[in-house]
Amino acid sequence: MNSIKDKRLFLLDMDGTLYLGDRLIEGAREFLNWVNQTGRKYLFITNNSSKGVIDYVRKMERLGLPAKQEDFVTSVQLCARFLKENYSGRKIYVLGTKSFKSELMANGMLVTDNLDEVGCLVMGFDTELTFSKLEDACRLLLRGVDYIATNPDLVCPTEFGSVPDCGSVAQMLYNATGRRPRFLGKPEPDILYMALEKSGFEPSEALVIGDRLYTDIASGVRAGIDTALVLSGESALEDVEKSESMPTWIFKSIKECHRAIIG
Numbered sequence: 001m002n003s004i005k006d007k008r009l010f011l012l013d014m015d016g017t018l019y020l021g022d023r024l025i026e027g028a029r030e031f032l033n034w035v036n037q038t039g040r041k042y043l044f045i046t047n048n049s050s051k052g053v054i055d056y057v058r059k060m061e062r063l064g065l066p067a068k069q070e071d072f073v074t075s076v077q078l079c080a081r082f083l084k085e086n087y088s089g090r091k092i093y094v095l096g097t098k099s100f101k102s103e104l105m106a107n108g109m110l111v112t113d114n115l116d117e118v119g120c121l122v123m124g125f126d127t128e129l130t131f132s133k134l135e136d137a138c139r140l141l142l143r144g145v146d147y148i149a150t151n152p153d154l155v156c157p158t159e160f161g162s163v164p165d166c167g168s169v170a171q172m173l174y175n176a177t178g179r180r181p182r183f184l185g186k187p188e189p190d191i192l193y194m195a196l197e198k199s200g201f202e203p204s205e206a207l208v209i210g211d212r213l214y215t216d217i218a219s220g221v222r223a224g225i226d227t228a229l230v231l232s233g234e235s236a237l238e239d240v241e242k243s244e245s246m247p248t249w250i251f252k253s254i255k256e257c258h259r260a261i262i263g
Helices: 028-037 053-063 075-087 098-106 131-143 166-177 190-199 213-223 237-242 254-262
Strands: 009-012 041-046 072-074 091-095 120-123 146-149 155-158 161-164 206-210 226-230 249-251
Touching: 009 190, 028 041, 028 254, 041 190, 053 072, 072 075, 072 190, 075 098, 075 120, 075 146, 075 190, 091 098, 091 131, 120 131, 120 166, 131 166, 146 166, 190 206, 190 213, 206 213, 213 226, 226 254, 249 254
Parallel strands: 009 041, 009 206, 041 072, 091 120, 120 146, 206 226, 226 249
Antiparallel strands: 155 161
């Protein structure tokens, strides 16, 4: 474990860490501005596949947070890379938002709603979910097609509480079909490896900051990167005692984390 004051790259979760829904968490803007002013770097690392990068940039602009397209490493980007490497030329069915589907298509994936042509079901956090999509998914899963999902998060925190995320829908489909997906995002370390590759930093120079023990913190542990749990989103202090993945540091919020880094 290196001193938190020595960190140069900050791998930031967004939902529950920087904002809740459309409400900015206190200290988020000040922290990002400080990182830019001191020559350090941040990357936004998110499992939330309901939006493509352009949509995230627009949201950050609305919240007054400094962000460019190159500042993001998302489960959608990871999914697109995985599909290119393993399903190039094969048609996929997307159980996800229009934004998710558009980004996969922009990356060259062949997307279809014709169930007879589908070789792989790809599921994300679908804020546009319908029963018709669930029925299509059950048909495909019971037929035995490959099954990929962007993230195992059970809930997504909002300003009023939590809503079901991709992992909860995956559990629902398991109850109906007995099939579980291959999850690509956190807690698997690959999304953090992508971030290190993109930034050029070493694991010892990086800090993962997030609000979920079983995704954000677990991915950092698996990647060999120090972690900071913030209690502004899903996880509470009592959850730490039951967690298999222990954070390096624990803070109430990004504001308190910032204070610790600057000493």
